[in-house]
Amino acid sequence: MLNLMISVTDILSAPICVKYYWPIELGRNQYEKMGSDVTMLCGSLDNSTSVTWKVNGTDVRAPHRVEGPRLLLTQVNSSHNGLYSCFQNPHGERRDSINLRIGLPPGDLIITCRSNTYPKGFYCTWTMLHRTFIPTTFEVDVQHNQRSLEVQADPFHKNRCHVRFPEVFSSFRYLVNITAVNALGKAASTYSFEESSIVKPDPPERVVATPVRNNPRRLEVTWNSPSTWPDINSFPLKYFLRYRPLIREQWQHVELSDSTSHTITDAYAGKEYIIQVAAKDTEIGTWSDWSVAVHATTWIGEITSPPEVDPVIPGTSVAFHTKTSPSSVPSSKAPQKAEPPVGRAARVLTLFSPLMLGMLLLLMW
Secondary structure, eight states, X not given: OGGGOOOHHHHHHSOOOOOOOOOOOOOEEEEEETTXXXXXXXXXXXXXXXXXXXXXXXXXXXXXXXXXXXXXXXXXXGGGOEEEEEEETTTTEEEEEEEEEEEOOOOOEEEEEEBSSTTSEEEEEEEESSOOSSOOEEEEEEEEXXXXXXXXXXXXXXXXXXXXXXXXXXXXXEEEEEEEEETTEEEEEEEEEOGGGGBOOOOOXXXXXXXXXXXXXXXXXXXXXXXXXXXXXXXXXXXXXXXXXXXXXXXXXXXXXXXXXXXXXXXOTTOEEEEEEEEEESSSSOOOOOOOOEEEEOOOOOOOOOOEEOOOOTTSOOOOOEEOOOOSSOOSSOOOOOOOOOOHHHHHHHHHHHHHHHHHHHHHO
């Protein structure tokens, strides 16, 4: 029983956590055009009712006028956005709440379509020429050969949809019609194209550039075709390689039929290069964007090891035989001459030469 007893002192000294839950004021939405004069009505009160207005819990400070249950704002802009509440005088009972949102009706759209998964399908994206500042939805309709195609919304991009090609090598044009709709109006835009004009692969991937051993003017470049391209065998790609040394701004270019490797043979010795690759269907469409730039430096030769010295055999004359290996890389500059290093046997002979000479002189005396 003692374990279950709690003293009054323990209760008073224990920390107390209290959470307050305030009612959420939802209100009804009222959308108005930027620059216009706005009238908000306090519920269904008659014209003789006197009310007081607040915005976001404080008095309305923007230029306004109150006429009975009405609040009038002039030339509204985004600073007028907020939750407006009206209270009936004299007791201050709240009668209505309005979420005022200032924006613009939709305008023209810029529509682009592209196929980076040819021949599976394509996607279309669109942007508005001006912002609306209020929620805007889009209705998309894609027509081909006088019939509507199934359109799938992109799960990650709001202004993008995906469409499968109904047939390959079609001569009929595609027509994309997109209508932007919000509370202040709607606007429709269209875009028409041929199948072959929108084919554009993604850039090549995993571009690697490495120096070629013993050759200071070569760089070996390899890459992979874009992983999004679904059938490289039936729809092969060709590639465009560009490269330049960092010390220059002018690019050099090489176009390749279907190979995913190339050896640069005219690089400057010992210079760092920047290299990029683009891809394109061999027959239709346009070039991809450039791949991520990679950097590589041409081969720089390693320093050769010091020459070896043959040991001196007692009773024989001293002779120096050095073994030298040719430089692994031809240098653009002639190597500087260096004195041959003194071997261990030569250093011993140098140390004992004065002593031997002294002994000879004593014997001759």
